Amino acid sequence: MATTQLDRSRLWEVSSRVIVYAAIGAALYGVLGWLINVPIPGSNNVSVRPAFALVPFFGWAFGPIVGLFTGLVGNALLDQLSGYGGLTAWNWSIANGLVGLLAGVFAATPMANALGNRIVGAAVIGVLSTIIGLLFVFTDIIVFGNSLQAALTGSYGFVVVPDVIAAVILVPILAAAWEPLKASLGR
Amino acid sequence: MIITPRYLGRGSWLARRDPRVPILIGVMAALGVIQVWDVRIVVVLFVLAITYYRTAGIPWRAVRRQWAFALAFVSFLVVLNTILTTGEIAALDPSTFHALFTIPVIGTKVSAESLSYGATQMMRFATFIAIGFPMAYAIAPADLGAALARLGIPGKFAFGVDLTWRFIPSLAGDLQETIDAQRVRGYEWDRGGGPITKLRRSVPLVVPLTMNAIVGAEDTIDAMDLRAFGATKRTWLRHLVFDRADRLLLLFTFAIFVAITILGFSGNAKLFVFPFLLPA
Numbered sequence: 001m002a003t004t005q006l007d008r009s010r011l012w013e014v015s016s017r018v019i020v021y022a023a024i025g026a027a028l029y030g031v032l033g034w035l036i037n038v039p040i041p042g043s044n045n046v047s048v049r050p051a052f053a054l055v056p057f058f059g060w061a062f063g064p065i066v067g068l069f070t071g072l073v074g075n076a077l078l079d080q081l082s083g084y085g086g087l088t089a090w091n092w093s094i095a096n097g098l099v100g101l102l103a104g105v106f107a108a109t110p111m112a113n114a115l116g117n118r119i120v121g122a123a124v125i126g127v128l129s130t131i132i133g134l135l136f137v138f139t140d141i142i143v144f145g146n147s148l149q150a151a152l153t154g155s156y157g158f159v160v161v162p163d164v165i166a167a168v169i170l171v172p173i174l175a176a177a178w179e180p181l182k183a184s185l186g187r
Numbered sequence: 188m189i190i191t192p193r194y195l196g197r198g199s200w201l202a203r204r205d206p207r208v209p210i211l212i213g214v215m216a217a218l219g220v221i222q223v224w225d226v227r228i229v230v231v232l233f234v235l236a237i238t239y240y241r242t243a244g245i246p247w248r249a250v251r252r253q254w255a256f257a258l259a260f261v262s263f264l265v266v267l268n269t270i271l272t273t274g275e276i277a278a279l280d281p282s283t284f285h286a287l288f289t290i291p292v293i294g295t296k297v298s299a300e301s302l303s304y305g306a307t308q309m310m311r312f313a314t315f316i317a318i319g320f321p322m323a324y325a326i327a328p329a330d331l332g333a334a335l336a337r338l339g340i341p342g343k344f345a346f347g348v349d350l351t352w353r354f355i356p357s358l359a360g361d362l363q364e365t366i367d368a369q370r371v372r373g374y375e376w377d378r379g380g381g382p383i384t385k386l387r388r389s390v391p392l393v394v395p396l397t398m399n400a401i402v403g404a405e406d407t408i409d410a411m412d413l414r415a416f417g418a419t420k421r422t423w424l425r426h427l428v429f430d431r432a433d434r435l436l437l438l439f440t441f442a443i444f445v446a447i448t449i450l451g452f453s454g455n456a457k458l459f460v461f462p463f464l465l466p467a
Contacts, residue, residue: 016411019347020404026347027354028400031362032393036376038385048382050389054397069344073351080323081192082253087213088319143221145308150268162382169386170393177394181402 011063011108018062022069025058025100029074034081048162053170055096056126059103060112060171061178067100071133091139099133099163118179119172126171127164134160192352196325199244205433206326206334212239212437215444216318222451225459226307233310235443236317243321250320261312265305269295279458285465299464307458328352333423342421350407358400365396 032051055074059067075096076086086093106112106125114121137155140146146155196202201209216236223229284298326334332349336342366376369391376388429437450456 014343014417016416017408019343019350019416020408020411021401023347023350023354024358024400024404026351027358028397030351031355031358032396035359035362036389036392038382038389048386050386050393053393057397069347073348077351077355079319082323086319087210087217087322088315090217143217144264145221145224145304145311146264146268150264154264154267165383166386169383170390173390173394174397177398178401181398185402185405 011104012065014065018065021058021062022066022073025054025062025066025070026072026074026077029054029070030077030081033074033078048166050166050170052096052130052163053126053166053174055100056103056129056167057122057171057174057178059100059129060107060122060125060175061182062104063107064101064104067102067104067129068097069100070097071095071100072097091143092137094139095134095136097133098136099129102129102133119175122175123168123172126167130163130167131160134163192328192355193249193324194327195245195249196243196321197327199242199325201239201243201321202325202327204436205427205429206330207338207427207429208433208436209322209326210334210338212440213318213322215440216315219444219447220311220314222447223311223456224304224307225450225456226303226310226461227459228447228450228456229307229310229314232443232447233314233317236314240317240321243325245320245324250324253320254316257316258313261309261316265308265312268308269297269301269305285460287464299460300458302464303460304458306461330425330427333425333427336421336423337427343417346421354400358396361399362392362396365392365399 029051032054033049036050038048038050051074055067055071058070072093075093076090079089079093080086103125106129107121111125111128112118112121114124134156137159138148138151140151140155141148194202216232220229220232223232279300284296284300286296286298287302289296329349329352331352332345335348336345366374374391376385376392378388380388447456
């Protein structure tokens with residue numbers, strides 16, 4: 001199996017590899033997010049989006065820059081494809097970007113090997129980065145004039161629960177698929 | 188499966204503008220509208236936003252679902268906001284409110300102030316949407332990277348955005364191939380079940396698509412490295428130049444933004460309560 005954690009010295013490097021993986025991540029997030037979502041019965045158009053798991057996964061696998069780009073541009077792309085305009089909910093795109101960024105940063109810490117297992121570490125990182133990164137949606141208080149309670153239940157609560165579910169299920173699966181592939185690619 | 192951005196505003200007055208114009212207007216609108224709570228000013232901004240929206244020539248039939256969804260979602264948020272805050276409004280003293288009635292069971296006091304606040308919030312959302320739609324539909328997708336680069340966004344990031352758009356059709360094709368291949372093996376996405384079951388059922392689509400895309404990216408990386416990507420400053424095929432109309436439109440928007448900011452900082456954009464809701 002490949003190395004234990006991301007090389008810290010190259011964490012913030014922007015190479016052609018970083019740009020391409022970032023673009024792939026954002027495009028995948030946009031395409032899958034647009035086509036595959038699972039509505040939660042009884043909620044107001046709240047969906048579990050399997051594609052969201054790609055944000056912490058790309059951050060975990062390829063570093064914070066890739067994670068940031070995947071979340072930020074992927075979410076804006078999703079809004080753009082849906083027709084609302086990439087900047088209409090710009091703070092939500094930043095929140096998604098922060099999830100990827102944090103996943104990339106956490107992947108370079110001992111957290112990546114939580115309980116001595118990379119896959120468990122990926123799940124832990126996916127959940128933590130989602131919970132912390134999405135706190136940025138509280139800026140709805142400034143941007144849209146929502147109250148704290150509405151931001152907590154109507155924005156954060158609505159998005160963090162389905163996104164944590166998506167992350168906790170899919171990030172370890174993606175990580176388990178990526179680890180042997182990474183070794184075979186020589187990464 | 189064809190997934191491409193819908194360039195619905197093609198040929199319209201706004202689409203003929205420099206692509207940086209709708210982006211800059213979107214940024215100024217996002218920063219400007221959030222400063223205003225006086226519904227009279229927000230209505231003026233909404234009228235301007237709708238006028239701007241009309242210049243994008245977006246056919247109503249093509250976007251009515253988006254408008255309906257956006258307005259329904261916004262209405263839900265506004266109602267939720269009012270109920271959850273039990274009629275309270277930040278920075279205002281609830282003891283000065285003019286209560287109109289109380290919602291049974293939950294006990295939320297609805298006042299002239301909370302109704303005015305909700306109406307203003309609704310108008311602000313609608314203004315955001317009217318500015319956001321042209322950005323989605325009246326910018327040629329191929330121009331987005333060049334526009335971001337010319338706006339001072341780092342060249343590699345702008346190229347990444349450009350690359351993202353280019354990956355969409357091929358990834359959508361790959362997704363369709365993956366769906367077809369899994370169906371041959373008896374896979375059915377819409378077989379019922381709860382959200383968790385459906386989420387787990389997305390694994391046979393998400394994992395192969397993602398891994399194939401990552402492996403396939405190696406060719407693109409090699410091609411970029413062979414062309415010394417990042418060694419020098421990148422130039423763009425599309426040459427962007429502001430014309431007279433672009434400058435006037437940006438100047439007009441900037442003037443509105445400055446006026447709003449002055450009104451906001453001078454305390455003249457605070458919540459306006461509809462007089463007809465106040466007791467005589």
